[in-house]
Amino acid sequence: MSASVSSDSLRQxxxxxxxxxxVAAVWELCARGLxxxxxxxxxxxxxxxxxxxxxxSLLAAARFTAAESFxxxxxxxxxxxxxxxxxxxxxSARSVVVPLATAINSVPVVAYSPLVLLWFGIGMASxxxxxxxxxxxxxxxxxxAGLDRVDRKSVDLIRSFGADRFTVLWRLRLPTALPLVIAGxxxxxxxxxxxxxxxxxLGAYGGLGWVIYQAVLQVDFVKVWAAIIVxxxxxxxxxxxxxxxxxxxxxxx
Amino acid sequence: MFRRRTLFAAFAAAAFSLQGLSPASAQDLVNASLxxxxxxxxxxxxxxxALEKGYYKEEGINLxxxxxxxxxxxxxxxxxxxxTFGLSGGTDSVFAARDKGLPIVCIGVAHQVTPFVFVxxxxxxxQSVADFKGKTATxxxxxxxxxxxxxxxxxxxxxxxxxxxxxxxxxxxxxDKQVDIVTATRYNELYVINERVGKDxxxxxxxxxxxVSFPRDTLIVSEQxxxxxxxxxxKFLRASVKGWKEAFANEAEAIDIIMKISPTxxxxxxxxxxxxxxxxxxxxxxxxxxxxxxxxxxxxxxNKLLAEYGVISKPVDLDAAFNASFIExxxxxxxxx
Amino acid sequence: MSGTAxxxxxxxxxxxxxxxxxxxxxxxxxxxxxxxxxxxVVFGIRTYYLPRPSVIASTIMATPGAYLxxxxxxxxxxxLGFVAGSMFGVxxxxxxxxxxxxxxxxxxxxxxxxxxxxxxFGAVVVLWFGNTLFAKAVISFYISFLPVTVNTMLGFxxxxxxxxxxxxxxxxxxxxxxxxxxxxxxLPQLFVALKLASSLALVGAIVGEWFGxxxxxxxxxxxxxxxxxxxGIWATIVVSAxxxxxxxxAVSYAERRIVFWGGEQ
Numbered sequence: 119m120s121a122s123v124s125s126d127s128l129r130q131x132x133x134x135x136x137x138x139x140x141v142a143a144v145w146e147l148c149a150r151g152l153x154x155x156x157x158x159x160x161x162x163x164x165x166x167x168x169x170x171x172x173x174x175s176l177l178a179a180a181r182f183t184a185a186e187s188f189x190x191x192x193x194x195x196x197x198x199x200x201x202x203x204x205x206x207x208x209x210s211a212r213s214v215v216v217p218l219a220t221a222i223n224s225v226p227v228v229a230y231s232p233l234v235l236l237w238f239g240i241g242m243a244s245x246x247x248x249x250x251x252x253x254x255x256x257x258x259x260x261x262x263a264g265l266d267r268v269d270r271k272s273v274d275l276i277r278s279f280g281a282d283r284f285t286v287l288w289r290l291r292l293p294t295a296l297p298l299v300i301a302g303x304x305x306x307x308x309x310x311x312x313x314x315x316x317x318x319x320l321g322a323y324g325g326l327g328w329v330i331y332q333a334v335l336q337v338d339f340v341k342v343w344a345a346i347i348v349x350x351x352x353x354x355x356x357x358x359x360x361x362x363x364x365x366x367x368x369x370x371x
Numbered sequence: 372m373f374r375r376r377t378l379f380a381a382f383a384a385a386a387f388s389l390q391g392l393s394p395a396s397a398q399d400l401v402n403a404s405l406x407x408x409x410x411x412x413x414x415x416x417x418x419x420x421a422l423e424k425g426y427y428k429e430e431g432i433n434l435x436x437x438x439x440x441x442x443x444x445x446x447x448x449x450x451x452x453x454x455t456f457g458l459s460g461g462t463d464s465v466f467a468a469r470d471k472g473l474p475i476v477c478i479g480v481a482h483q484v485t486p487f488v489f490v491x492x493x494x495x496x497x498q499s500v501a502d503f504k505g506k507t508a509t510x511x512x513x514x515x516x517x518x519x520x521x522x523x524x525x526x527x528x529x530x531x532x533x534x535x536x537x538x539x540x541x542x543x544x545x546x547d548k549q550v551d552i553v554t555a556t557r558y559n560e561l562y563v564i565n566e567r568v569g570k571d572x573x574x575x576x577x578x579x580x581x582x583v584s585f586p587r588d589t590l591i592v593s594e595q596x597x598x599x600x601x602x603x604x605x606k607f608l609r610a611s612v613k614g615w616k617e618a619f620a621n622e623a624e625a626i627d628i629i630m631k632i633s634p635t636x637x638x639x640x641x642x643x644x645x646x647x648x649x650x651x652x653x654x655x656x657x658x659x660x661x662x663x664x665x666x667x668x669x670x671x672x673x674n675k676l677l678a679e680y681g682v683i684s685k686p687v688d689l690d691a692a693f694n695a696s697f698i699e700x701x702x703x704x705x706x707x708x
Numbered sequence: 709m710s711g712t713a714x715x716x717x718x719x720x721x722x723x724x725x726x727x728x729x730x731x732x733x734x735x736x737x738x739x740x741x742x743x744x745x746x747x748x749v750v751f752g753i754r755t756y757y758l759p760r761p762s763v764i765a766s767t768i769m770a771t772p773g774a775y776l777x778x779x780x781x782x783x784x785x786x787x788l789g790f791v792a793g794s795m796f797g798v799x800x801x802x803x804x805x806x807x808x809x810x811x812x813x814x815x816x817x818x819x820x821x822x823x824x825x826x827x828x829f830g831a832v833v834v835l836w837f838g839n840t841l842f843a844k845a846v847i848s849f850y851i852s853f854l855p856v857t858v859n860t861m862l863g864f865x866x867x868x869x870x871x872x873x874x875x876x877x878x879x880x881x882x883x884x885x886x887x888x889x890x891x892x893x894x895l896p897q898l899f900v901a902l903k904l905a906s907s908l909a910l911v912g913a914i915v916g917e918w919f920g921x922x923x924x925x926x927x928x929x930x931x932x933x934x935x936x937x938x939x940g941i942w943a944t945i946v947v948s949a950x951x952x953x954x955x956x957x958a959v960s961y962a963e964r965r966i967v968f969w970g971g972e973q
Contacts, residue, residue: 224952
């Protein structure tokens with residue numbers, strides 16, 4: 119059983135790599151074949167060369183951005199889930215909190231960025247706050263949706279055995295909600311890195327967004343793309359980690 | 372299916388705009404576009420006045436004005452042909468673009484002197500450039516930081532002795548005295564600081580006083596346009612000069628035109644901006660030779676400064692990067708206010 | 709199937725009066741506004757940090773035309789991008805579900821595509837798509853389709869394979885199985901994603917307007933931000949919130965209608 123699982127994931131992995139190589143090859147051919155200048159589309163090979171020559175500064179920037187995203191992500195997930203559980207436990211709060219959360223969530227996060235920069239300065243704190251805001255609302259809404267998926271008959275059944283509210287939550291609602299919660303967490307990983315980068319572009323002391331902003335102004339497009347690739351790599355690793363957890367603990371059935 | 376079709380349409384549209392020659396209108400006007408460095412505001416009033424009054428049409432140009440935005444590089448859009456003309460960042464961005472091999476040429480310089488100053492609180496510890504030592508300054512890391520470094524060096528202070536930090540969109544840290552020195556454009560940030568701190572409570576440090584000059588707001592075209600359509604370039608410049616003279620002669624009307632396009636702007640701030648821009652555009656060489664003059668000495672000193680600080684790999688060939696022949700083909704008396 | 713049925717049965721419409729559901733949040737909101745107004749006045753908070761709600765309202769009322777024009781323009785971009793993105797998202801989910809090889813080759817790249825911050829490519833976007841409404845819709849589309857694909861696939865994976873075999877044994881075609889079994893089963897998940905996608909599409913439109921435009925909420929936001937017009941920033945946030953809530957409400961309304969209808973089958 120376990121052998122077939124690992125050969126399965128090996129095939130998936132190699133196919134994923136094959137797909138990526140395919141796209142890279144087409145890209146390289148386009149850039150070289152059409153003789154595109156770097157300010158339109160630099161070739162993959164020149165980006166890789168730029169990646170190697172700027173490795174030190176890019177790595178430092180990546181560490182900066184990753185720290186912001188992870189911290190904000192963790193805070194956002196915790197806040198979102200806690201709020202969702204509380205709201206489910208206290209039904210009277212629900213009719214107020216959910217529409218309000220929906221309203222706040224429907225404002226694009228970028229709209230808050232000037233205010234957050236004003237309130238929290240241009241250090242790491244403002245990025246962490248932005249990521250936490252973006253992540254928490256997504257997690258809150260998907261957790262609520264997940265907790266609501268429980269079959270009323272199951273609730274009645276478990277209640278009839280004398281289970282209290284917490285038991286219903288712990289035994290029934292949370293396990294049922296888990297797939298949706300984790301799906302929300304998975305989508306949020308990518309968002310957290312992007313929000314950190316976008317906020318950095320508006321003002322920061324370091325990080326990939328800052329590198330990109332400076333590189334655009336200095337007309338260094340190879341560096342822009344190199345920074346983008348590093349950003350993608352962080353998001354992918356993050357996404358992969360959450361997917362791994364998901365496969366391990368949710369789809370055990 | 373949907374995606375493929377829309378993508379195709381997009382490429383077709385892009386191809387059209389690349390040529391910049393989609394079917395001309397009935398009067399045989401040539402289509403062209405001007406990409407600004409930022410959103411619509413009084414800083415660009417002259418171009419909008421010229422458009423509104425039909426000066427471009429009189430020269431046979433059907434002009435579209437495209438605003439800029441963060442992470443949009445005017446040089447890039449002009450080099451690729453997406454836009455015909457550009458009002459780009461300044462001598463700094465022209466040099467950076469030439470250094471990276473972008474085929475663009477500067478055909479006129481709007482702000483003849485450095486448009487930004489460094490500001491400190493009058494009741495604070497910073498009263499002269501020498502006082503910057505050991506203090507915290509914020510500035511833009513896009514050229515202004517090198518101007519600051521050069522000013523410090525000339526005052527005998529090592530730039531490493533000053534805590535120089537990137538400046539965010541807000542001047543609030545300076546207003547709240549969390550930083551000692553802030554960078555401000557005369558036409559924008561300075562207005563906000565004046566409003567919040569009071570004009571009389573500020574010290575201004577002008578780069579020119581330290582012998583550093585950094586002309587900004589440059590008009591650019593691609594090398595291709597410059598060689599293939601020189602008459603289009605001259606016509607565009609003539610109409611633009613006319614628009615700016617009109618804007619300066621009748622400021623209230625110029626502000627009306629800007630406010631009509633962007634009604635949420637603060638009128639008082641826009642009026643201040645236009646006045647400051649007038650000072651910047653008529654300073655130095657422009658006071659004798661007229662608007663958009665290219666002062667090769669000032670440009671050359673900026674060139675040397677950037678090469679010295681390693682922003683560009685080597686000094687750029689000035690004559691290839693700055694072509695004054697177009698603007699000089701318009702007589703000086705026509706360009707003077 | 710039972711999942712969709714309970715979801716429909718749990719809807720608040722059944723339990724509470726419609727007017728109460730609508731009015732209560734509005735009353736709370738009004739109360740909250742009054743509290744904020746009082747706090748700002750009592751504690752003397754400066755406008756740079758938090759303007760009074762009445763100041764924000766008067767900012768909007770000073771130039772209502774500009775905010776309306778921005779709202780309309782941004783709405784068009786968002787709606788175009790959202791509809792295209794959702795359709796593309798569902799289609800890709802079907803494709804990836806049907807052809808495993810394609811999924812394994814390209815699904816990882818879909819995720820990679822989403823890790824690229826569009827804002828880094830202002831120039832490329834303008835270069836490829838010009839300065840049109842369409843360019844903004846493309847960005848909206850680009851950042852809204854992935855959640856739809858992910859959730860639809862998740863919904864598909866919850867279908868019991870025995871049911872598929874059963875339908876097949878009755879001679880049902882792939883298209884019939886898709887329409888009768890997979891799509892209804894994925895609907896609840898799909899709508900969770902659509903709600904998310906609607907707000908993402910709005911983000912896309914607003915960020916898209918940062919690439920050189922004259923109208924739109926993104927332009928107003930940028931202008932207010934760089935002129936340090938905090939009341940203007942808030943005014944734009946309020947208008948964006950109204951647009952976002954409207955979109956969310958529209959998707960929820962569709963969900964109530966369609967999922968309910970799907971559950972009845």
